[in-house]
Amino acid sequence: xxxxxxxxxxNDIMRVKNESKKDAIFSATIRMINExxxxxxxxxxxxxxxxxxxxxLYTYYENKEDMFRKVYIEAKxxxxxxxxxxINESETVKQSAKxxxxxxxxxxxxxxxxxxxxxxxxxxxxxxxxxxxDINVQNQKIY
Numbered sequence: 001x002x003x004x005x006x007x008x009x010x011n012d013i014m015r016v017k018n019e020s021k022k023d024a025i026f027s028a029t030i031r032m033i034n035e036x037x038x039x040x041x042x043x044x045x046x047x048x049x050x051x052x053x054x055x056x057l058y059t060y061y062e063n064k065e066d067m068f069r070k071v072y073i074e075a076k077x078x079x080x081x082x083x084x085x086x087i088n089e090s091e092t093v094k095q096s097a098k099x100x101x102x103x104x105x106x107x108x109x110x111x112x113x114x115x116x117x118x119x120x121x122x123x124x125x126x127x128x129x130x131x132x133x134d135i136n137v138q139n140q141k142i143y
Contacts, residue, residue, distance in 0.1 A: 022060055024050040029071045030117040038068060038124065072121050075114045082107035 028050035032041045043064055047054040061067035083104040087096045108115040 021050070021052050021056060024052060025057060025060060025067075026071055026074060029067060030075065030113050033068070033120065034113055034116045038121075043067070068121070068124075072118070075118050078111075079104065079107055079114060079118065 025046065028046045029041075032046055032049060041064070043057050044054050046067070047057050050057075057067065061070060083100045085103055087099050091099070
């Protein structure tokens with residue numbers, strides 16, 4: 001095996017490991033905000049729940065507000081993506097709307113913690129118009 005091949009293998013392993021850390025941080029953020037609210041959450045608490053060092057959080061997020069915004073956007077995109085599964089242009093608008101609603105309801109049943117987080121967070125002053133624009137890109141696929 002060449003050095004280049006070893007390098008690709010190591011990069012692939014690290015990428016998977018980094019994705020698992022990011023997923024753990026995502027889940028811990030949602031869980032903590034649902035349990036104690038945004039004001040009572042700290043980066044160190046989230047790091048502890050996620051099983052990572054606090055410095056690891058800062059490789060993904062600038063600060064607590066940035067983390068909150070990015071986790072909110074990701075949760076909304078996951079919900080919208082789940083809602084649009086199986087929808088195709090050959091269906092009537094009514095069929096597509098029913099399928100979307102059915103899909104979203106199933107997503108919310110399976111991922112109740114995401115729903116609670118999204119619901120609680122959507123009225124936060126930290127959610128800006130720019131974030132809604134980012135989420136609307138995902139909405140365009142559904143429209």
